[in-house]
Amino acid sequence: MGEPPPSSATHRPAAGPATPPALRAHALARSFGRGRKALAALGPVDAEIAPGECVCVVGPSGCGKSTLLRIAAGLLRPSAGELELRVSADRPAAMIFQDYGIYDWKTVLGNVRFGLDLQRVPRKEADERARSWLTRMGLADFAGAYPATLSGGMRQRVALARALAVDPGILLMDEPFAALDAQLRTVLQDELLDLTQTTRTTTLFITHSLEEALVLGDRVLVMSARPGRIIAERRPPSGRPRTGAVRATPEFTALKAELWQLLRDEVNRGGSARRTTEGAVPA
Numbered sequence: 158m159g160e161p162p163p164s165s166a167t168h169r170p171a172a173g174p175a176t177p178p179a180l181r182a183h184a185l186a187r188s189f190g191r192g193r194k195a196l197a198a199l200g201p202v203d204a205e206i207a208p209g210e211c212v213c214v215v216g217p218s219g220c221g222k223s224t225l226l227r228i229a230a231g232l233l234r235p236s237a238g239e240l241e242l243r244v245s246a247d248r249p250a251a252m253i254f255q256d257y258g259i260y261d262w263k264t265v266l267g268n269v270r271f272g273l274d275l276q277r278v279p280r281k282e283a284d285e286r287a288r289s290w291l292t293r294m295g296l297a298d299f300a301g302a303y304p305a306t307l308s309g310g311m312r313q314r315v316a317l318a319r320a321l322a323v324d325p326g327i328l329l330m331d332e333p334f335a336a337l338d339a340q341l342r343t344v345l346q347d348e349l350l351d352l353t354q355t356t357r358t359t360t361l362f363i364t365h366s367l368e369e370a371l372v373l374g375d376r377v378l379v380m381s382a383r384p385g386r387i388i389a390e391r392r393p394p395s396g397r398p399r400t401g402a403v404r405a406t407p408e409f410t411a412l413k414a415e416l417w418q419l420l421r422d423e424v425n426r427g428g429s430a431r432r433t434t435e436g437a438v439p440a
């Protein structure tokens with residue numbers, strides 16, 4: 158499949174007096190293939206994420222959410238428009254995917270140290286930072302274990318520890334909890350909420366789950382069916398700091414129902430009832 162002509166997914170240095178956005182997408186679009194067989198996957202999308210903000214993106218299956226995240230991660234080039242990400246060498250972007258993305262041949266400690274080693278953090282300091290994150294994630298006793306011996310929840314905690322240990326300029330998460338059972342998913346959402354409210358890490362979080370988006374996000378962006386555009390933006394009713402207890406509030410339930418109405422139309426339009434948000438939205 159042919160690549161589109163190069164365009165600009167730029168990664169600019171951080172800082173600046175006017176506090177520019179950590180991420181800015183302008184008229185961003187991506188298609189796959191060429192000519193009559195070209196498939197418009199995404200856009201055009203205009204969006205910004207402020208430093209320290211957590212923005213969650215929900216949308217029907219196949220609407221281009223992962224494409225958006227992959228462009229932000231620099232793994233894919235846009236076909237049109239641009240995406241600017243303000244990161245720096247000492248505060249890089251960190252990614253977490255559904256399939257953990259941790260290395261089976263490295264120990265838990267080795268995995269968490271990996272990003273720090275890439276940043277050339279001195280060995281002793283890297284060890285201390287990695288062990289401190291393992292302790293925060295309840296994995297201190299598993300430093301020498303290999304991922305194959307861990308449960309899915311533990312593996313995803315390792316991925317989180319590895320991502321956060323580098324003090325990322327932005328955290329890019331693509332359905333990180335989708336492979337976990339409902340209870341564990343709730344536990345990890347609450348842990349992530351607690352962690353990111355402490356670190357104030359700028360986050361772009363892709364999910365199928367409205368509930369997850371409304372628990373974690375400062376803002377929730379709803380995407381249309383493919384090619385995904387942003388059709389709604391909402392702020393969850395509870396401010397910061399918040400806990401998972403917000404799930405039980407009437408305001409939360411009402412907003413979830415409102416967004417589900419929107420999303421259901423898009424799911425029907427895209428013909429993608431497959432993998433909608435079972436268990437995450439009102440039926």
Ligand SMILES: Nc1ncnc2c1ncn2[C@@H]1O[C@H](COP(=O)(O)OP(=O)(O)OP(=O)(O)O)[C@@H](O)[C@H]1O
Pocket residue numbers: 158189190196198216217218219220221222223224225365383432
């Ligand atoms: N490398 C590729 N080559 C061709 N088509 C692709 C490629 N990557 C994605 N697509 C198509 O682009 C569209 C958007 O895909 P994408 O994975 O971004 O959607 P998504 O919203 O993340 O889907 P899901 O929620 O099911 O994971 C889909 O129709 C997909 O088949």
